[in-house]
Amino acid sequence: MIYTLTVNPSLDYMIKLDALRIGEIQRTSEEEIIYGGKGINVSRMLQHLGLSSIAYGFVGGESAQMYVQGVIGEGIHASFLPVKKGFTRINVKIFADQETQINGQGPQPDATELEEMLQRLSQLGQGDILVIAGSMQSSIPDTYYAQIVRMLQANGALCIVDTSNAALLHVLEEKPFLIKPNIQELEELFRCPMREGILFSSMQALQQKGVKNVLVSCGGDGAYLLDEQGAIYYGKSAHGIVVSTIGCGDSMTAGFLYGWLQHGDYKEAFRMGLAAGSASAFTYGIAKGEAVKQLADQIEIEILRELDKN
Known part of the structure; x- marks a missing residue:
């Protein structure tokens, strides 16, 4: 089975403008809400190609219910973990003469919630594939992805990682598949x-x-x-x-x-x-x-x- 992990998913408010004029009130020519996050995008593309997956991630606050319902409504199997602090972020993506993005902070899982996610992922094993994608919130240690990869590969699962900076450096030590x-x-x-x-x-x-x-x-x-x-x-x-x-x-x-x-x-x-x-x-x-x-x-x-x- 294929699984994806998005620790910081987002409601992406996509808007089109003729031009972005700072300091002025403008009206959109088109707008759409997309249930985003790098791992969710992977699950979505896999679904479009005919492969099913289960999407893991952290959600929080009043925006969590809308996000979870939206993902499930697309036919993506979801296993999101609610956290107490923060809320599922709402990102603004502006398409005008240039592409501009404003990204929120997202929910902040604590040590107990991080451990609960590890327990969920520990069930993956031989024949399973986990795609870990995206940056991490400030409350998550840089070593968290590496910890997941170490645990899953010991179980016989394959891990694919798309991240950057310190989190990527730590992951390298665990020798992921891709x-x-x-x-x-x-x-x-x-x-x-x-x-x-x-x-x-x-x-x-x-x-x-x-x-x-x-x-x-x-x-x-x-x-x-x-x-x-x-x-x-x-x-x-x-x-x-x-x-x-x-x-x-x-x-x-x-x-x-x-x-x-x-x-x-x-x-x-x-x-x-x-x-x-x-x-x-x-x-x-x-x-x-x-x-x-x-x-x-x-x-x-x-x-x-x-x-x-x-």
Whole structure:
């Protein structure tokens, strides 16, 4: 079974304006509420591709009920843990001449609630896959994701992690199946611009820590994959009109997982990841499965280094 964990989900209030004029009263031309969060986006894309998952996460306050009902209403199986402090955040996403995002703080789980989530996740084992995605609230220790990965991999489960900064550094020590940083997160981690040569050496440095596969998204410039056999791939994003970048990285993670489960092949997994990320860039929200599969044939994968046969 596939599971996702979103420790800080959100109600995303998506609005379109002709132009954003600071200090003025404006009216939206379009608006929509999306039940967001990186892990939830992964669950949503997996659902669109025909794979079911169970979504875990923390919720709180008066906004929690609306969020949980909305996720369940989409047909996503949910197992959210209510917390006492804070509330499920409401993020504002503004689409005008530029894309602007204002993100809230979210609920603040205490030590007891964090332990309860660990107990829930401890039931996962052989044959299960957990996708952990997103940043953590200030009340959650930087080592929390690493603690989860250590526990689940000891049980025989596979872990995929999409996070950044200190949380990512701690996760590396636990040798997850896949990490998916974006290019900006790698630059923050290594404190230097990611030109191609430096990018490859950085990906290899992450793999030397024990991570099996490193998938790096580069927005409109495509993505790179270093697989556990040592092969390096580059793929271009599909051609199209970019409508929104929100959820593209999460869609790529879901598409990669779908492709790997369907084909057992990293090149095809990479192709599906790029197709899913591109398809979501061409729509508001997470793209439908049919759009992803149509784009997959357009994705060109270049092998930059053959697999290590030693």
